[in-house]
Amino acid sequence: MAIVKKLVLDVLKPHHPGGLEFAKAIAEQGKDYRVRFTVEGVDEKTETVMVVIEGEDIQFDAIEQAIESMGGSLHSVDEVEVLSAGESD
Amino acid sequence: MLGFKRDFRLLLDISRSHAIARRYFVVNGFDGALTMLGIIMGFYFSEDVGLTVVISACLGAAVALGVSGMSSAYISEAAERKQELRNLESAMVTDLEDSAHGRAARLVPAVIALVNGSAPLLISLLIIAPLAVASVAPAYPFEPLQSAAAVALAIIFLLGVFLGRISETHWLLAGLRTLVIAVATGGIIYLLTP
Numbered sequence: 001m002a003i004v005k006k007l008v009l010d011v012l013k014p015h016h017p018g019g020l021e022f023a024k025a026i027a028e029q030g031k032d033y034r035v036r037f038t039v040e041g042v043d044e045k046t047e048t049v050m051v052v053i054e055g056e057d058i059q060f061d062a063i064e065q066a067i068e069s070m071g072g073s074l075h076s077v078d079e080v081e082v083l084s085a086g087e088s089d
Numbered sequence: 090m091l092g093f094k095r096d097f098r099l100l101l102d103i104s105r106s107h108a109i110a111r112r113y114f115v116v117n118g119f120d121g122a123l124t125m126l127g128i129i130m131g132f133y134f135s136e137d138v139g140l141t142v143v144i145s146a147c148l149g150a151a152v153a154l155g156v157s158g159m160s161s162a163y164i165s166e167a168a169e170r171k172q173e174l175r176n177l178e179s180a181m182v183t184d185l186e187d188s189a190h191g192r193a194a195r196l197v198p199a200v201i202a203l204v205n206g207s208a209p210l211l212i213s214l215l216i217i218a219p220l221a222v223a224s225v226a227p228a229y230p231f232e233p234l235q236s237a238a239a240v241a242l243a244i245i246f247l248l249g250v251f252l253g254r255i256s257e258t259h260w261l262l263a264g265l266r267t268l269v270i271a272v273a274t275g276g277i278i279y280l281l282t283p
Contacts, residue, residue: 044180045180
């Protein structure tokens with residue numbers, strides 16, 4: 001079984017909630033998630049952001065759900081770092 | 090899982106409803122206080138009228154203000170929020186009904202309606218309170234209509250002070266400004282009373 005260590009996501013989100021609240025909601029999906037939130041482009045009602053998440057065992061479904069519950073839309077997974085369970089130690 | 094309080098705050102933040110609710114509270118609270126003051130002044134300058142008649146008239150107006158504030162705010166806010174959600178959905182090219190924005194569009198009109206309706210109702214009840222006390226306590230030391238008018242003027246002054254804090258105007262100046270409006274209203278009622 002593979003464990004996800006890093007994800008780089010391309011997300012479209014409304015201006016509200018702001019980046020801090022958005023990143024916090026994603027970080028709260030795990031105990032040790034480290035989230036980097038970068039605005040790539042701003043439109044009248046939306047903004048395109050790059051979200052980098054690092055953690056020991058990232059739960060993709062929970063993150064996707066958190067993004068959607070904040071009104072965001074996951075456009076693409078641009079980068080992943082996955083380890084097999086045996087390599088995680 | 091977000092706690093209810095935090096979730097509620099998030100919904101208010103997303104919909105930028107803090108300022109709207111505050112504005113509704115002041116505007117409708119002011120409406121309620123000035124309406125009560127008007128009724129009380131009208132009775133004060135008129136022929137001698139029983140206290141129960143004054144209380145009934147004030148209570149009727151207070152309830153009407155509360156119901157009117159609640160229903161009008163809900164209808165208009167619900168329509169506005171629905172349109173905002175549709176615009177955002179069209180920009181996001183996705184359905185947002187299950188997101189925080191969808192929940193905010195459903196919850197915020199109810200919250201704003203509650204603020205809009207309860208502000209005039211509660212403020213009116215505070216102004217009516219001296220009349221109610223005087224009607225059940227014969228030893229009430231003040232003239233009932235005068236004391237109710239004094240409470241109304243005090244509340245109107247405090248609403249001005251509250252507005253002054255928001256606009257960072259001097260509290261006394263802001264309070265006096267709303268008080269002048271109330272006193273002018275009393276003057277007009279005096280002039281119009283046959």
